[in-house]
Amino acid sequence: MSGRIFLFGDDIDTDQLAPGQYMKGGLEELAKHCLEGVRPEFAAQVRPGDIVVAGKNFGMGSSREQAAEALKHLGVAGVVARSFAGIFHRNAINLGLPVLAAADLSGISDGEEAELDVGAGALRLAAGGRRIVLEPLPDNLQRMLADGGLVPHLKKRFAAGNGRPA
Amino acid sequence: MRATLAQKIIARAAGRQSVRPGEVVTAKVDLAMIHDSGGPRRVEPILKELGVGLFDASKVVLISDHFVPGDTDEGARILELTRRWASERRVAFHDGEGICHVVLPERGHLKPGMFVVGGDSHSPTGGAFGCYMFGIGATEMAGVLATGEIWLKVPGTILIEWRNRLGPGLTAKDIMLALCGRLGMDGGKYQAVEYAGEAIAALSMQERMTLSNMAAELGAQAGLIAPDETTAAFLRAAGGESGDHGPLFTDPGAELLEHHVFDAAALAPQVAAPHSPANAAPVGETAGTPITVAYLGACTGAKYVDLEGAAGILRGRRIAPGVELLVAPASRRDQQRATEDGIMKVFEDAGARILPNACGICAGYGVDRLGEDVSCISSTARNFKGRMGAASSKVWLGSPLTVAASAIAGRIADPRDFLREANR
Numbered sequence: 001m002s003g004r005i006f007l008f009g010d011d012i013d014t015d016q017l018a019p020g021q022y023m024k025g026g027l028e029e030l031a032k033h034c035l036e037g038v039r040p041e042f043a044a045q046v047r048p049g050d051i052v053v054a055g056k057n058f059g060m061g062s063s064r065e066q067a068a069e070a071l072k073h074l075g076v077a078g079v080v081a082r083s084f085a086g087i088f089h090r091n092a093i094n095l096g097l098p099v100l101a102a103a104d105l106s107g108i109s110d111g112e113e114a115e116l117d118v119g120a121g122a123l124r125l126a127a128g129g130r131r132i133v134l135e136p137l138p139d140n141l142q143r144m145l146a147d148g149g150l151v152p153h154l155k156k157r158f159a160a161g162n163g164r165p166a
Numbered sequence: 167m168r169a170t171l172a173q174k175i176i177a178r179a180a181g182r183q184s185v186r187p188g189e190v191v192t193a194k195v196d197l198a199m200i201h202d203s204g205g206p207r208r209v210e211p212i213l214k215e216l217g218v219g220l221f222d223a224s225k226v227v228l229i230s231d232h233f234v235p236g237d238t239d240e241g242a243r244i245l246e247l248t249r250r251w252a253s254e255r256r257v258a259f260h261d262g263e264g265i266c267h268v269v270l271p272e273r274g275h276l277k278p279g280m281f282v283v284g285g286d287s288h289s290p291t292g293g294a295f296g297c298y299m300f301g302i303g304a305t306e307m308a309g310v311l312a313t314g315e316i317w318l319k320v321p322g323t324i325l326i327e328w329r330n331r332l333g334p335g336l337t338a339k340d341i342m343l344a345l346c347g348r349l350g351m352d353g354g355k356y357q358a359v360e361y362a363g364e365a366i367a368a369l370s371m372q373e374r375m376t377l378s379n380m381a382a383e384l385g386a387q388a389g390l391i392a393p394d395e396t397t398a399a400f401l402r403a404a405g406g407e408s409g410d411h412g413p414l415f416t417d418p419g420a421e422l423l424e425h426h427v428f429d430a431a432a433l434a435p436q437v438a439a440p441h442s443p444a445n446a447a448p449v450g451e452t453a454g455t456p457i458t459v460a461y462l463g464a465c466t467g468a469k470y471v472d473l474e475g476a477a478g479i480l481r482g483r484r485i486a487p488g489v490e491l492l493v494a495p496a497s498r499r500d501q502q503r504a505t506e507d508g509i510m511k512v513f514e515d516a517g518a519r520i521l522p523n524a525c526g527i528c529a530g531y532g533v534d535r536l537g538e539d540v541s542c543i544s545s546t547a548r549n550f551k552g553r554m555g556a557a558s559s560k561v562w563l564g565s566p567l568t569v570a571a572s573a574i575a576g577r578i579a580d581p582r583d584f585l586r587e588a589n590r
Binding site for chain 1 (some may be wrong): 177190203204208212215216217218221233240241244285286289301302303304305306308309311313317319351356385387442444457492529530531535548550551552553554555557
């Protein structure tokens with residue numbers, strides 16, 4: 001599935017992704033306010049398959065996993081950034097949202113068509129056929145992502161009799 | 167093999183003789199801490215889906231702090247759900263006693279050498295007690311509660327050494343803001359930070375907690391301080407000390423990822439401008455900026471030691487006209503002690519409004535929030551845009567002493583000016 005790129009800068013924090021004042025309500029409501037502090041139109045415009053591309057330290061701040069969950073809820077195919085904050089990165093994989101790093105993301109334009117190929121670890125830009133190679137995830141995280149996140153991963157593990165009995 | 171403090175704790179928890187940075191290991195957790203926001207309401211549905219109970223209820227501590235005092239209908243409902251879960255699951259529960267990061271050690275739950283996870287980003291606070299403790303999200307916490315274990319990539323250690331002693335009017339918050347300014351919000355690289363040096367050794371446990379807590383602002387996974395006699399004395403008082411914990415220190419010559427050395431004696435009070443702790447600079451650069459709200463709160467700014475420091479500036483003075491000073495003591499026990507010592511009276515006499523023992527405005531979850539276009543100086547850990555209220559509000563971060571001095575002046579002020587006046 002391909003989509004459009006939504007381009008962001010460095011240090012996008014979790015309070016922008018999941019604003020505190022909407023944390024009481026459900027995900028539906030929270031997602032409507034995702035990133036509104038930096039880009040008010042984001043939640044209304046983003047469509048399934050779209051890709052968030054950002055600078056360094058994406059997701060810094062809180063451990064609230066709604067920061068990743070809101071993006072997933074909006075149908076974002078994944079986040080490609082120069083680097084990620086540690087807890088956000090774990091949360092995203094645990095929820096099955098692909099998050100992949102690439103040291104050089106220069107020359108990518110906001111709104112351009114692209115496809116995130118998680119299996120191949122690449123971001124393919126429609127214009128000019130450019131292909132950006134993404135840093136591979138550690139094996140354990142690749143498995144977790146392939147299973148769809150931590151909960152299905154654990155279900156599979158328990159069903160296989162590995163770990164705690166179901 | 168020479169090992170760092172972080173490697174020693176992780177090796178034990180992973181059942182290994184030693185571990186190397188970069189290895190992915192699975193560790194058994196000695197304790198899991200959760201709170202009302204990311205806790206029961208989020209983890210219970212997942213446990214149900216997995217069809218399992220808690221791996222060990224005696225190793226789970228639940229603390230309500232984010233939605234306390236339940237001043238909205240939805241907040242009250244979340245607190246009720248939290249209380250019911252605590253009783254059904256039979257876990258240790260501290261309800262409305264204060265902020266989780268302060269209450270956990272205060273109630274003796276932490277012991278040096280423990281491997282601990284917390285459902286909150288400021289969980290590195292446990293590092294002040296020689297625990298490898300880090301924050302995780304709710305789904306991952308549900309996994310820990312179901313299995314008793316968690317994976318991690320063995321971190322390298324970034325040793326941060328502060329030589330000499332802090333001058334008068336300087337605090338751990340000033341150290342931390344300076345570090346955020348110099349190393350940046352990703353300077354910790356999701357590795358282990360370890361604080362050392364004469365200035366750190368001289369700090370009280372509650373001051374050390376501020377350093378470990380804000381390892382999160384450096385983007386580190388953990389923020390450790392090797393346990394010493396100061397640690398042991400605190401733990402004995404909290405009823406948590408349990409004898410010998412082995413050689414809990416970084417071996418001389420152990421491989422470090424980075425080693426930074428700073429001079430504590432040369433440090434000036436720091437203030438971080440909106441909207442990032444990394445915008446920290448000596449107070450002289452922002453002094454004079456008008457403020458309308460001064461907030462003494464949070465796990466890094468309203469513990470007993472923080473209240474004591476702020477009261478030292480405020481004693482015998484009143485806040486400036488048009489300024490609101492809000493004080494949310496970090497724990498009930500710290501507030502009681504501050505009451506007995508006359509510190510709460512100092513705040514009342516100065517014209518402060520006292521808020522409940524909870525996360526309060528710092529988390530931005532309740533009724534008390536910053537309104538439109540408010541300029542606030544705060545003793546909290548983070549000043550991200552819109553975190554504490556309206557997106558148009560601006561938050562400067564400073565030490566509790568700097569917040570107190572600014573409340574008196576009605577503008578950002580250097581606390582050392584008030585100390586000098588007091589000593590005249």
